[in-house]
Amino acid sequence: MTVEEKVGQLVGTWAGQLEEFKSVEDVEDEIVESAVGAVASFGWAGALDSRIDDVVETVNHLQEVALSKTRLGIPLLFNVDAVHGHAYVAEGTAFPNGLGMAATWDEDGVESAAAVTATEVRKSGAQQNYSPTCDVAREPRWGRTFETFGESPFLCGRMAGAMVRGYQGDGLDDSNSVAATAKHFPAYSEPARGEDTAPVEVSSYLLRNVFLPSFLDAIDEGVASVMPCYNAIDGKPAHASREYLTDLLRGKLGFDGTVVSDWNGVRMLHEDHHVASDHRESVRMTRNAGLDVASVDAVAHADHLASLVEAGAVAEHVLDESVRRVLDLKFRLGLFEDAFVDANEARDVVGAEAHRAEALETARKSMTLLQNDDTLPLDPAADVLVAGPNADNPIHQLGGWSVPDEAGTDVISIKDGIESACDGTVTYEQGTTITEAVDIDAAVEAAKDADIAVVAVGENWYIHEFGPTAESGTAPDEFPNRTTLELPDAQRDLVTALYETGTPVVGVLVTGRPLAVEWMAANLPSLLLAYYPGTMGGQAVAETLFGACDPGGRLPISFPRSASHLPTRFNHFPHPTPIGPDEHLPSYDPLFEFGHGLSYTAFEFGSMTVTNERMSPHGTTTVELPVENVGDRHGSTVVQVYVTDQAGTRVTPVRELCGFERVSLDPGATETVSVPIDAASIGRVDETGRVSAIPGEYTLRVGEQAVTITVEPKSD
Numbered sequence: 071m072t073v074e075e076k077v078g079q080l081v082g083t084w085a086g087q088l089e090e091f092k093s094v095e096d097v098e099d100e101i102v103e104s105a106v107g108a109v110a111s112f113g114w115a116g117a118l119d120s121r122i123d124d125v126v127e128t129v130n131h132l133q134e135v136a137l138s139k140t141r142l143g144i145p146l147l148f149n150v151d152a153v154h155g156h157a158y159v160a161e162g163t164a165f166p167n168g169l170g171m172a173a174t175w176d177e178d179g180v181e182s183a184a185a186v187t188a189t190e191v192r193k194s195g196a197q198q199n200y201s202p203t204c205d206v207a208r209e210p211r212w213g214r215t216f217e218t219f220g221e222s223p224f225l226c227g228r229m230a231g232a233m234v235r236g237y238q239g240d241g242l243d244d245s246n247s248v249a250a251t252a253k254h255f256p257a258y259s260e261p262a263r264g265e266d267t268a269p270v271e272v273s274s275y276l277l278r279n280v281f282l283p284s285f286l287d288a289i290d291e292g293v294a295s296v297m298p299c300y301n302a303i304d305g306k307p308a309h310a311s312r313e314y315l316t317d318l319l320r321g322k323l324g325f326d327g328t329v330v331s332d333w334n335g336v337r338m339l340h341e342d343h344h345v346a347s348d349h350r351e352s353v354r355m356t357r358n359a360g361l362d363v364a365s366v367d368a369v370a371h372a373d374h375l376a377s378l379v380e381a382g383a384v385a386e387h388v389l390d391e392s393v394r395r396v397l398d399l400k401f402r403l404g405l406f407e408d409a410f411v412d413a414n415e416a417r418d419v420v421g422a423e424a425h426r427a428e429a430l431e432t433a434r435k436s437m438t439l440l441q442n443d444d445t446l447p448l449d450p451a452a453d454v455l456v457a458g459p460n461a462d463n464p465i466h467q468l469g470g471w472s473v474p475d476e477a478g479t480d481v482i483s484i485k486d487g488i489e490s491a492c493d494g495t496v497t498y499e500q501g502t503t504i505t506e507a508v509d510i511d512a513a514v515e516a517a518k519d520a521d522i523a524v525v526a527v528g529e530n531w532y533i534h535e536f537g538p539t540a541e542s543g544t545a546p547d548e549f550p551n552r553t554t555l556e557l558p559d560a561q562r563d564l565v566t567a568l569y570e571t572g573t574p575v576v577g578v579l580v581t582g583r584p585l586a587v588e589w590m591a592a593n594l595p596s597l598l599l600a601y602y603p604g605t606m607g608g609q610a611v612a613e614t615l616f617g618a619c620d621p622g623g624r625l626p627i628s629f630p631r632s633a634s635h636l637p638t639r640f641n642h643f644p645h646p647t648p649i650g651p652d653e654h655l656p657s658y659d660p661l662f663e664f665g666h667g668l669s670y671t672a673f674e675f676g677s678m679t680v681t682n683e684r685m686s687p688h689g690t691t692t693v694e695l696p697v698e699n700v701g702d703r704h705g706s707t708v709v710q711v712y713v714t715d716q717a718g719t720r721v722t723p724v725r726e727l728c729g730f731e732r733v734s735l736d737p738g739a740t741e742t743v744s745v746p747i748d749a750a751s752i753g754r755v756d757e758t759g760r761v762s763a764i765p766g767e768y769t770l771r772v773g774e775q776a777v778t779i780t781v782e783p784k785s786d
Contacts, residue, residue, distance in 0.1 A: 071142065071393070073376050073379050073380070073386070073389070074104070074105065074372070074376055075105050075141070075142060076389050076390070076393045077104075077105075077372045077375045077376045077379070077389070078104050078105025078106050078107055078372055079105070079107035079144065079393050079396045079397065080107065080362060080363055080364065080372075080375065080389070080392050080393065080396060081104070081106055081107065081108070081363070081364050081367070081368040081369075081371045081372045081375075082106065082107070082108035082109060082110060082147075082149070082330075082363060082364065082365045082366060082368060083097055083100050083101075083106050083108070083109055083110075083366065083368035083369075084097075084109065084110040084366060085097045085109070085110075085128070094128055094131065094132070097109060097132060098132070098135050100368050100369055101132065101135050101136050101139070101140065101146070102135065102139050102140060103369075104368060104369050104372050104373075105140050105141075105142070105144075106146075106368045106369075106372070107144060107146060107147060107363075107396065108146060108147040108148070108149060108198075108363060108365070109132060109146050109147075109148050109149075110148070110149050110150065110365065110366075120158065120159060120160045120473045121159070121160050121161070122159050122160070122161050122162075122194055122416050122417060122420050123413060123416075123417070125159060125194050125195060125416075126194060126195055126411055126412075126413045126416050127413070128195075129148055129194070129195030129196075129410075129411060130195070130410050130411060132146060133145055133146055133409045133410055134410075136409075137409065144397070144400070145400060145405040145406060145409035146405075146409070147197055147198055147396075147399070147400055147403075147405070148195055148196040148197055148198070149196060149197075149198040149199070149200060149251075149330075149365075150191055150196040150198070150199055150200065151199075151200045151201070151471050152187050152190075152191050152196075152199050152200075152201060152471075153167070153168070153200070153201040153202075153203060153217055153471045154166060154167045154168065154170075154171065154187075154469070154471060154472075154602075154604065155183070155186070155187050155190070155429065155604065155605070156187055156190035156191050156194065156420060157468055157471060157472040157473065157604075157605075158471065158472065158473055159190070159194055159420055159473070160473050161420050161421040161480070162190055162194075162420050162421055163186060163187075163190060163420075163421055163422075163425040163426055163428070163429050163604075163605055164429065164468045164472055164481075164604040164605040165183045165186075165187070165428075165429050165432050165433075165604045165605075166432055166433055166436045166601050166602060166603050166604045166607070167216045167217060167469045167470065167471075167582060167601060167602040167604075168203055168216060168217045168218050168219050168220075168229075169207075169215070169216055169218065169219070169220060169582065169583075169601050169602075169626055169627060170432075170433070170436040170600075170601030170602060170603060170604070170623075171183065171219065171229060171432065171436065172218075172219035172220045172225055172226070172229050172626035173435075173436040173438050173599075173601060173623035173624060173625065173626050173667075174432060174435035174436050174622075174623060174732070175225070175623075175624055175626075175708045175730055175732045176435055176732050177228055177229070177231075177232040178232070179431070179432055179435060180229055180232040180233060180236070180432075181232040181233070181235050181236040182236060182428060183236065183428060183429070183432050184201075184202075184232065184233040184234075184235070184236025184237045185236040185237070185239060185246070186236075186425045186428050186429075187199070187201075187236070187237070188236060188237045188238075188239065188246055188247055188248045189246040189419055189425075190419055190420045190421075190425065191248050192245060192246055192247060192248050192411075193245075193246075193411060193412075193415050193416045193419040193420065194411065194416045194419075194420055195411045195416075196248065197242075197248055197249060197403045197405065198248060198249040198251060198294070198295065198330075198399075199237055199248045199249070199250055199251060200251045200253060200297060200330075201233065201237070201250065201251065201253070202219075202229070202230040202233040202234065202237075202250065202252060202253075202288065203217040203218055203219070203230075203253055203254070204226060204227075204230045204252045204253065204254075204255070204284040204285050204288055205217070205218045205226075205253070205254055205258045205259035205281075205284075205299075206218065206220075206221060206222070206223050206226050206259055206280055206281060206284060207219075207220050207221045207259055207626075207627050208221065208259050208260035208280070208637070208639070209259065209260050209261065209264045209636070209637075210264070210555060210583045210584045210627070210630065210633075210636065211263070211264025211265075211551060211552045211553065211555065211583075211633060211636070212259060212260075212261055212264040212265075212266060212551060212583075213264075213266050213532065213550030213551040213552070214258075214259070214266060214550075215259075215582060215583040215584075215627070216469055216470060216581075216582025216583060216601075216602060217470070217471070218259060218627075219284075219626060220625075220626025220627040220664070221626070221627045221628065221639050221640070221641070221664060222626065222640075222641065222664065222726070222727045223279070223280055223281075223283040223284060223641075223726075224283065224726060224727045224728060224729075224751065225626055225727055225730070226283070226284040227283045227284040227286065227287035227288075228287065228730075230252065230284045230285075230287050230288045231287040231288060231290065231291045233250065234250045234252070234288050234291040234292065234293045235291055237249075237250040238250055238291075238292065238293075238294065241402075242294065242399075242402040242403045242404070243402060243403065243404040245404075249294035249295055249399060249402075249403060250288070250293050250294055250295070251293070251294070251295040251296065251297050251330060252284075252285055252288035252289070252293045252295070252296050252297070253296070253297035253299075253332070254297055254298060254299035254300070254308075254332060255285055255296050255297065255298050255299060255308065255314065255315075255319060256277060256281055256282060256285065256298075256299070256303065256308065256314050256318065256319075257270050257272055257277055257280075257281040257299065257301070257303050258270065258299035258300070258301055259281075260272065261301060263551075263553075264551055264552065264553075265551050266300075266550075266551050267300040267301055267338075267342075268301065269301055269302045269303070269305075270299075270301045270302070270303045271303075271304065272303065272304070274757070275720065277303070278754075278755040278756070278757070278759075279754055279755050282323070282755055282759075283755065283761075285323065286323060286755070286759075286761070289323055289324065289325050293325075293327065294327045294328065294399060294402075295327050295328045295329070295330050295399075296319060296325060296327065296328075296329050296330075297329070297330050297331070297332050298311075298314065298315060298329065298331065298332060298335060298361075299332065299335075300332055300334075300335055300338060302343055307338070307339055307343045307345060308335075309331060309332075309335040309336060309338070309339060309355075309356050309359065309361065310339050310343075310345060310346070310352070310355040310356055310359050311359055312358065312359045312360060314359075315329055315359045315360030315361065316359065316360035318759070319360070320360065321759075322758055322759030323759050324759075326395075327395065327399070328362040328363060328392075328395045328396060328399055329360055329361050329362045329363070330361075330362065330363040330365060331356065331361055331363065331364045331365045331366075332365065333365055333366060334366065334367075335356075335365075336349075336352050336353060336356050336361075336364050336367065336371065337349060337352060337367065338352075339351075339352035339355060339356070340352045349367075349370060349371075349374060350374040350377070350378070353371055353374040353375055353378060354374075354378050354383050354384060357375060357378070357384045357388060357389075357392075358384060358388065361392075362392040362395055362396060363392075363396060375389075421480065426605060426606055429604050429605050429606045430606035430609055430610060432604070433600075433603040433604055433606050433607045433609075433610035433611075434610045434613065434614070434619045434622075435622050435623060435706070435732075436600075436601055436603065436610075436623045437598060437599075437600060437603075437610055437611065437614040437619070437621040437622070437623050438598070438599040438601075438621060438623035438624060438625055438666075438667045439596070439597075439598055439599075439614075439621035439623075439667060439668040439669070439670075440579075440591070440597040440598065440599055440625075440629075440662050440666070440667075440668070441591060441594075441595075441596060441597045441668065442595070442596045442597075442668055443595040443596065444595075445522070445574050445576060445595040445596045446576065446596045446598070446614075446615060446617070446670070447614075447615065447616055447617025447670060448492075448522055448576075448615050448616050448617070449494075449521075450491065450492055450493045450494070450616055451493050451494050452492065452494045452520075452521040452522050453494040453495040453496075453497075453519070453520050453521045453522075454488060454492050454494060454495070454496050454497070454520055454521065454522050454523070454524060455497050455498075455499065455513065455516045455517045455519075455520040455522070455523040455524070455568075455573070456484065456485045456488050456496060456497070456498045456499075456524050456526070457498070457499050457500065457501045457513045457516075457517075457523060457524070457525045457526070457564065457568065458500070458501060458502070458524075458525040458526035458527045458561070458564065458578070459500065459501070459502050459503050459504050459526070459527065459528075459530075459561065460484065460526040460527060460528050460578075460580035461483065461484045461485045461498065461500070461524070461525075461526040461578075462483045462484065462485040462486070462498060462500070463483065463530075464481035464483055465530075465531045466504075466528075466529070466530045466531050466580060466602075467481060467483060467484070467580060467602065467603060467604070467607050467608065468481065468531065468602060468604060468605070469531060469582055469601075469602025469604075470531060470532055470533040470550075470582065470602070471533060472531065480605065481605050481607075481608070482605070482606055482607070482608040482609045483608040484524075484526050484578065484580075484600075484607070484608040484611050484612065485498050485608070486608050486609075487608035487609040487610070487611055487612030487613070488524065488608075488611075488612045488615070490609070490612065491612040491613060491615070491616045491618065492612075492616065494521070497516045497519075497520065499512045499513035499516045500513075501513035501525075501564040502560040502561055502563070502564050503560070504529070504530045504558060504560075504561070505558045505559075505560055506560055507560045507563065507564070510560075510563060510564050510567050513564060513567070513568065514567050514568065514570075514571055517568050517571045517573045517575075518571050518573065520573055521573070521574075522573065522574050522575075522576060523568045523571075523573050523574070523575045523576070524575075524576045524578060524615065525564065525565055525568055525575055525576070525577055525578065526578040526579075526580055526600075526611075527557055527561045527564070527565060527577065527578070527579065527580070528557070528561075528579045528580040528581035528585065529580065529581045529582055529583070529585075532550035532582075533550070552583075552633075553633065554586070554632075554633050555583070555584065555585050555586040555630065555632065555633045556585070556586045556632070556633075557585060557586075557587070562589070565577065565589075565590060565594075566589075569593055569594065574595055575594050575595070576594065576595070576596045576597075576598065576615065577590050577594045577596070577597045577598070578598050578600055578611060578615075579597070579598070579599045579600060580600050580601070580602065580603070580607075581599075581601065581602070582601070582602055583627075584627055584628065584629040584630060584662075585629070586629075586630065586631060586632045586633065586661075587629070587661070588631050588632070588661055591661060591662075598611070598614060598615065598621065599623070599625075617670060617703075620669055620670050620671065620703060620704060620705035620706055621667065621668065621669060621670065622667070622669065622705065622706030622707070622708075622732070622734070623667050624665050624666065624667035624708045624710075625662060625663070625664055625665060625666045625667060626664070627664060628640055628660040628662065628663050628664045629660055629661045629662040629663075630660055630661065631657060631660070631661045635657065635658065635660075638658070638659070638660040639664070640660075640663055640664035640665070640725065641664075641723040641724070641725060641726050641727070642723060642724060643721055643722070643723055643724070644721065644723075644724050664727075665708070665710050665727075667708075669701075669705045669706065669707060670701070670703050670705055671699055671700075671701030671702065671703040671704070671705035671737065672699070672700050672701040673697055673698065673699055673700065673701075673705070673707045673735075674697070674698045674700050675695055675696070675697055675709070675772060675773055675775070676695050676696035676697070676698070677695065677696075677775070678693060678694070678695040678770075678772050678775040678776075678777055679693075679694050679695065679777070680692065680693055680694070680747075680770065680777050680779060681694065682779070683777070683778075683779050683780065684779065684780045684781075684782055685749075685763075685779065685780075685781055685782070686749075686781070686782060686784065686785075687749055687753070687762040687763050687764070687765060687781055687782075687783075687784050688748075688749045688762055688763075689748070689749060689781075690746060690747065690748040690749070691746075691747050691779060692744050692745065692746050692747065693709075693711050693729060693744070693745040693747060693770060693772065693777075694742060694743070694744050694745075695709065695742070695743060695772060695775075696740050696741070696742045696743070697709060697733055697735065697740065697741055697742075697743050698735070698738075698739070698740040699735035699736060699737055699738065699739050699740075700738075701737060702737050703737060704734070704735070704736050704737065705734070705735065706732060706733065706734040706735075707732075707733060707735075708730055708731070708732045708733075709730060709731045709732075709733065709743045709745060709772060710727060710729075710730050710772065711727070711728055711729035711730065711745050711747065711770055711771070711772055712725040712726065712727055712728065712770070712771045712772075713725065713726055713728040713747075713751070713752045713768050713769065713770055713771075714726075714768065714769045714771070715752070715764070715766065715768055716766060716767040716768060716769055716778070717766035717767055718754075718764055718766065719764060720754075722754075725771070726752075728747055728751040728752050728770070729745040729746065729747050729751055730745065731743050731744070731745050747770065749761065749762050749763040749781075752768055752781075763781040764781065765781050765782060765783040765784075766780070766781060767779070767780050767781075768780075768781060
């Protein structure tokens with residue numbers, strides 16, 4: 071391979087409209103003239119194609135160009151951001167977004183959802199998926215909170231690992247598998263002010279023990295790629311940091327796959343971070359740091375990289391290592407055997423009924439009942455008013471990383487679901503958009519004649535730095551990053567007006583982050599959190615409201631009373647109270663805490679035991695306890711095991727999640743639940759990247775029960 075051909079394998083391009091328009095012909099020229107090796111033909115808001123037939127046609131055409139019009143005929147690697155299903159193809163299946171997936175507390179279900187996504191993505195022509203999001207939600211004002219699996223490093227890691235297994239299956243050469251990409255390494259999700267890409271200031275201890283564990287789980291599952299974050303951490307932009315991308319990621323954590331840039335992460339070094347003088351210097355810094363593939367800027371990046379190699383500013387062996395990793399990935403994906411996709415297969419698979427059924431089941435499991443005074447479940451014979459900006463808006467219901475202008479009849483809205491589930495009269499009055507009153511008076515009059523009012527409020531569709539563009543996606547100026555977590559005034563006015571009619575009001579939150587809903591919690595009888603529930607979300611909401619399924623979701627993130635109360639994480643560090651313990655203000659506590667969620671039935675937990683009260687720093691024990699459904703309905707609960715380090719060498723959180731198991735039981739049924747606890751679950755990540763439990767006493771808790779275990783020193 072010539073230097074130019076090597077360089078071509080390390081850059082990517084895209085087709086569509088974003089900062090500028092690029093046609094398929096433009097991409098053809100880049101492939102032929104610069105041997106570009108990767109393409110994002112779909113998978114973001116400005117993609118050229120979003121219908122499956124068009125996507126397949128474009129993919130196959132560009133593959134033919136790469137194979138027949140370049141000297142080496144190396145196939146292209148197509149990538150996509152299918153972070154909650156193949157939602158950027160209009161016919162694709164959209165699952166709940168990250169928070170909703172995590173709310174299921176169901177690793178097997180999340181793995182299955184990822185497998186469905188992988189099948190739809192691969193059959194439509196992409197082989198690399200920029201997912202899972204391994205970021206731990208530390209700042210709810212941040213516009214990408216909805217993509218995360220919540221605030222627990224342990225839960226995030228388990229969900230990320232499950233998604234890698236689902237995406238990559240039994241091997242990348244399987245025609246139903248895709249290369250997963252763990253993002254955004256190493257610490258993206260606690261930006262200053264909650265503003266996306268703002269600097270992240272964390273200690274090395276927090277970096278290791280809050281942000282790295284989920285990446286470790288993904289790496290342990292063999293994740294094919296890792297994407298660095300946009301931010302500077304401790305003053306060092308991740309894209310330019312050899313400390314992060316080579317010494318830490320490859321050296322200490324043992325990752326051996328490809329490192330692919332986030333969208334404009336290279337140019338940000340000189341345009342935003344000001345650590346490079348120009349684009350050429352930014353390219354040099356990223357290549358010497360450990361970047362393998364630049365996602366965009368194909369021709370300009372390739373030209374700079376070739377000249378840098380020629381000048382000796384980037385060693386050719388660095389280039390060769392990156393090319394080896396990229397070609398190895400393409401071989402593992404089977405692209406050299408067959409790079410094309412079948413249009414008929416794609417049509418049969420994308421949005422298939424079986425996949426929609428899987429999305430429905432996932433959405434059902436995610437439904438989180440925040441409060442209920444027995445208003446729910448609703449009587450199917452009741453006359454119901456359905457109101458609110460998110461009651462009949464498929465775009466908002468899908469949430470970010472979805473096709474914003476193609477959502478329609480294939481998405482079951484909340485209104486649709488209620489009309490199907492209810493035998494009484496269903497009346498719909500929108501009342502407001504996300505920010506503007508439409509006809510609140512009409513909704514009020516309809517509520518007076520109804521037995522119950524269901525109001526679906528919350529947030530709109532958005533994608534971090536790409537704000538909504540369609541009229542139906544209009545949002546407050548601060549979206550998607552926010553300075554407040556309150557509902558917009560119009561929505562609050564609608565909820566208040568409905569409440570004042572005296573008709574019972576059930577609130578449904580369609581949102582990608584915790585919202586400040588203290589007034590609703592204090593005044594409405596029932597509050598259901600739907601997250602962004604995806605294609606089948608409206609049916610899942612309706613089935614939950616009317617009792618056809620139990621609300622088995624549990625919060626993966628705490629709900630603060632307001633943005634002023636942040637942070638309200640469950641796993642905060644202890645702090646002394648010089649005057650006395652009564653100085654703690656109850657208002658500091660979250661409105662709804664991590665792990666919270668109600669059921670339509672009742673469960674009793676029996677006595678908690680552990681199989682080993684003493685274990686080595688790398689040993690295991692198992693928490694066991696019987697769980698009985700003592701109610702009169704089938705339902706689900708989650709056994710959550712928390713750990714407190716009683717004698718650590720450093721201050722550790724007051725508690726951390728260290729194990730969980732979701733269990734579903736019929737009325738009167740009992741099951742003994744076993745939750746394995748190993749050193750990685752209760753331990754710390756040391757400076758070498760290894761995980762072990764420090765010798766000493768640890769308290770394991772399930773609800774009000776507690777057992778102390780001892781980790782013994784390593785024997786010589």
